[in-house]
Amino acid sequence: MAVSKNPISGLNKIFDNRIRLGVMSVLMVNEEVSFNDLKQMLEVTDGNLATHMVTLEENGxxxxxxxxxGRKTNTTYSITKVGQKSFADHLNALENMIKGVR
Amino acid sequence: MAVSKNPISGLNKIFDNRIRLGVMSVLMVNEEVSFNDLKQMLEVTDGNLATHMVTLEENGxxxxxxxxxGRKTNTTYSITKVGQKSFADHLNALENMIKGVR
DNA sequence: TTATTTACTTTGTATTACAAAGTGCTTTTT
DNA sequence: AAAAAGCACTTTGTAATACAAAGTAAATAA
Structure with a gap:
């Protein structure tokens, strides 16, 4: 058999993790999402979510x-331009991989 | 904002890893692939590939x-029925997630 | 006043990923 | 014939990751 092209070379390592993948996909379609809503949607502990949010933030x-x-704290998150581009690239790489499989 | 459905609940944890994802996508479209071809395609060390192959095998x-x-050893891998079904389910979950994003 | 919520941080553990080196067998090169 | 190299691992060790659980501080609700 001939060796074909690496099917995963276009994937972004940051988005391999399922929670970060979930956060990004939520933020792609919602302008602003609160910490609590993300926590409930993705069914994660708050400590775990917090660290993944830091990773995503650190990567811009x-x-x-x-x-x-009112006077109660409320943290929300939104996606950046860089985030949109990087995530779209990742999804394209995934789709190309899937296309190769079907 | 209302809390929508968990976008990642349908994903299979075994396929979160990029190397296992790559192996599966190669084996979906190729009857039989050798250890060496996989190694070259995915650009991994042999120890690393070997452990991921064990994980995939242990999961059936x-x-x-x-x-x-001739008299030289040659190891090849193929996908099982269970593997086909599980990976197809995973790809469907991914596609649904992507669809939700676009 | 006590309990609860929010959005974390801290702590600790368990899992994972990975490279590098070693192994035993074979083939190829010199 | 001897040395080098390929195959398909296993072993060893380390570093990164993921995660739960508990703690925290400021605020609100009961």
């Missing part, structure tokens, strides 16, 4: 907004 | 065939 994929509802 | 997703070319 998301922005954090620390605000208030 | 692939079958190992230890054979010879």
């Amino acid at each position: 994929f998301i922005k954090v907004h620390k605000g208030f509802i | 997703f692939i079958k190992v065939h230890k054979g010879f070319i």
Whole structure:
């Protein structure tokens, strides 16, 4: 058999993790999402979610907004331009891989 | 914002790893692939590939065939029925997630 | 006043991923 | 014939990752 092209070379390592994948896919279609909503959607502990959010932020994929509802803290997240581009690239790589399989 | 459905609940944890994802996608479209071809395609060290192959085998997703070319050992891998079904389910979950994003 | 919520941080553990080196057998090269 | 190299691993060790659980501080709700 001939050796064909590496099917996973276009994937972004940051998005291999399922929780970060989930966060990004939620933020692609929702302008702003709160910490709590993400936590409930993805069914994760808050400590775990917090560390993944830090990873995404450190990579410049998301922005954090620390605000208030009344005088109660309320943190929301949104995707950055870089995040949109990087995630779209990742999804394209995934789709190409899937296309190769079907 | 209302809390929508978990976008990653249908994903299979075994296929989160990029190397296992690559192996499965290669084995979906090729009857039989040798250890060496996989190694070259995915650009991994042999120790690393070997452990991922064991994981896939232990989960019943692939079958190992230890054979010879002449008197030289030759190991090939193929996907199982279970592997096909599980990987197809995973790809469907991925596609649904992508669809939700676009 | 006590309990609860929010959005974390800290701590600790378990799992994972990976490279590198070693192995035993064979073939190829010199 | 001897040395080098390929095959398909296993072993060893390390570093990174993931995660739960508990702790925290400021605020609100009961």
